[in-house]
Amino acid sequence: MATSQRKSQEQFIQNLTKKSKNGTCLPCRFSPPEIASLLNMFQQLCGSNSKLDRSSFRDVLMTRFKITDDFIMDRVFRAFDTDNDGYLKAEEWICGLSIFLKGRMEDRIRYCFCVYDLNGDGYISREEMFHMLKRCLVKQSTEEDPDEGVKELVEIVLKKLDIDHDGKCSVKDFRTAVESDSLLLESLGQCLPCDTLLEDFMQLIHGKLTTKNF
Structure with a gap:
């Protein structure tokens, strides 16, 4: 050099x-x-x-x-x-x-939240969760409405992430949830190696x- x-x-x-x-x-x-x-x-x-x-x-x-x-x-x-x-x-x-x-952990919490907060408003909404989870959910049979399965999964994930029960996930909610269960860090899609x-x-x-x- x-x-x-x-x-x-x-x-x-x-x-x-x-x-x-x-x-x-x-x-x-x-x-x-x-x-x-x-x-x-x-x-x-x-x-x-x-x-x-x-x-x-x-x-x-x-x-x-x-x-x-x-x-x-x-x-x-x-x-x-x-x-x-x-x-x-x-x-x-x-x-x-x-x-x-x-x-x-705090660095990663903020990073993953940034990845999942699609519109950058400081919250992960139901709609954003739906968009993220729809991409990773295994395809269901053609006889079923695939969106229904995604909606059910969104409700399960939201219940775990929405600590203050206001219908959306804030950074504070996300941090509290992940500190309780580290597996929730990438609950909306793999974004870490x-x-x-x-x-x-x-x-x-x-x-x-x-x-x-x-």
Whole structure:
């Protein structure tokens, strides 16, 4: 790595660490060497560009984390893309992966809620639950109304998540429910990696697996 590139990387790491401590960006729980490795991955993915597009990010979700649902991938991208410009900058890539791979429970609760809160109003409504669950429910027989099965499932999930019984799930409701039963964290669809794939990706970051053709 050229001296100028190394200095630029070191400055980026210092700035990101400072912003994370000050709370002016999403929390970054990676060490400086891990951030440097993730920057190298980001540059491989971007090529000559300085931003990561939606298609390239989706490829990472599919190949590295086996998340294949188009709608979920789009929602994960939106959760990473904090400035909503349709691209991921290096900071968004690293801070997003920090929650994705090393996030504490509170980090993950807020991240999953963001994925499920489709209109961004701070609540997960029945309609939003229906839309999320309809995508993952096993198809029923053609003799039945498939929506009825989804509606029944929505009511079951809502009963568990709607702690204050107001007909919708707030962040506070979601946190309380998940703290009571951690399985509810991804109750509306998988948006986090399984432990095995998480460990594999961390090995990539630590250089124990090759990142060639990442």
